[in-house]
Amino acid sequence: MLRNWVGVSLVSAAISVVSCGGGAGESGSAADASSDMPAAELPIIALDDVKPSQSGAVSQEIANTSITITYDRPVARGRELFGGIVPFGDIWNPGANDATAIELSRDVTINGNALAAGKYSLWAIPDPNRWTIIFNSQADVYHTPYPGEETDALRFMASPRLGEHMETMAFYFSAVEKKTAELRLHWGDTFIPFEIAVP
Numbered sequence: 001m002l003r004n005w006v007g008v009s010l011v012s013a014a015i016s017v018v019s020c021g022g023g024a025g026e027s028g029s030a031a032d033a034s035s036d037m038p039a040a041e042l043p044i045i046a047l048d049d050v051k052p053s054q055s056g057a058v059s060q061e062i063a064n065t066s067i068t069i070t071y072d073r074p075v076a077r078g079r080e081l082f083g084g085i086v087p088f089g090d091i092w093n094p095g096a097n098d099a100t101a102i103e104l105s106r107d108v109t110i111n112g113n114a115l116a117a118g119k120y121s122l123w124a125i126p127d128p129n130r131w132t133i134i135f136n137s138q139a140d141v142y143h144t145p146y147p148g149e150e151t152d153a154l155r156f157m158a159s160p161r162l163g164e165h166m167e168t169m170a171f172y173f174s175a176v177e178k179k180t181a182e183l184r185l186h187w188g189d190t191f192i193p194f195e196i197a198v199p
Contacts, residue, residue: 053096060173062181065108065198069122069171071100072143074187076167081188082126082160091125091134093143094169094185099123101139109197110135113156120153124185124192130157131192163191 052075059068074096079085086092093099099121106117111133119139123146125132135154138147169187183194 051097055097056170058171058173060176060181060183062176062196062198063179064106066103066105067108067181067183067196068103069100069183070103071095071169071171072097073168073170075169076165076188082190083128086126088127089125091123091146093121093123093146094187095122095143097143099139099141099143100171102135103139106198108199110154111156111158111195113154115154118153121147126160129159131160132156133158133192133194158192158194160190160192162189165189166191 051072053072055070056073057068057070059066072095082088101119102122103119104115104117108115108117115135118137120135120137121139121141123134123136125134133154133156134152136147137151137153141147163186165188166186169185172184172186173181174184174193175182179198181196183196185192185194
């Protein structure tokens with residue numbers, strides 16, 4: 001048993017040496033030259049220069065469909081959110097800076113509504129009892145102004161729910177099962193569930 005372990009260790013060591021450029025006849029390669037160079041360092045950002053709403057992304061595979069949401073994440077900071085800094089009845093992009101975008105690799109249904117594969121900006125009209133959810137075909141836009149109803153790909157109604165406090169706005173997949181998933185938009189104590197089904 002010990003002999004087998006020693007043999008495996010020696011083979012592993014030999015593979016490591018060869019893969020690191022230590023094999024016979026290998027000298028002066030680009031890999032050897034780059035290993036002597038120091039790693040590139042990212043600049044340190046001053047605290048006052050860090051943007052208040054930092055970038056985030058979430059991706060999920062549902063069967064063989066990929067869904068990715070990219071967004072900047074505002075922070076509650078003790079403010080009244082819905083009905084406060086986000087007025088009821090106004091169109092709002094759930095995010096900051098660049099508009100929140102969702103990209104779908106295949107056609108899906110969201111809360112029973114068909115949405116074609118592609119990339120969209122996401123908008124909402126909050127209300128105490130029912131929200132209007134909007135997927136707009138103008139994906140690469142700023143979070144204001146809203147691009148306009150004429151470029152909407154989908155609108156539907158959704159019901160807000162109460163949950164635990166989420167200080168920094170989040171999109172996350174709370175459940176994934178075979179060909180269905182629940183995506184949530186969650187900020188403060190309010191979240192909106194999106195029931196997604198793929199072919």
